[in-house]
Amino acid sequence: MAEIIGIVxxxxxxxxxxxxxxxxxxxxMSFAVNHRAEELESRKxxxxxxxxxxxxxxxxxxxxxxxxxxxxxxxxxxxxxxLKQVDQMPGNRKGGADPRTAVKFCHECGQPLTVSDKxxxxxxxxx
Numbered sequence: 801m802a803e804i805i806g807i808v809x810x811x812x813x814x815x816x817x818x819x820x821x822x823x824x825x826x827x828x829m830s831f832a833v834n835h836r837a838e839e840l841e842s843r844k845x846x847x848x849x850x851x852x853x854x855x856x857x858x859x860x861x862x863x864x865x866x867x868x869x870x871x872x873x874x875x876x877x878x879x880x881x882x883l884k885q886v887d888q889m890p891g892n893r894k895g896g897a898d899p900r901t902a903v904k905f906c907h908e909c910g911q912p913l914t915v916s917d918k919x920x921x922x923x924x925x926x927x
Contacts, residue, residue: 840889906922
């Protein structure tokens, strides 16, 4: 009888120790949903920074007017294409989706949320 209780205690202890590792794996999988959006936002920030740098270099006299106009139009067209991609992503509010039916995610763990949620069901973070 004592052996059975010992085995059960060892199994429960093992599950208790393994639980956080399983949670982190689950969170990583849910973040994959937002990966493309984060990638596009990062690229958008890079393009905006490049445009600011070009403007600054032109004002400082480091770029000729022709080079400035060419580079600015090139980055501007890239930014427009990128913004179109962001707008076409599913669940994006800017793309004309109804905000009441748009998919929302927890900012802490990435878990999908419903409209009526006030707290995340996975991590308990306030929405």
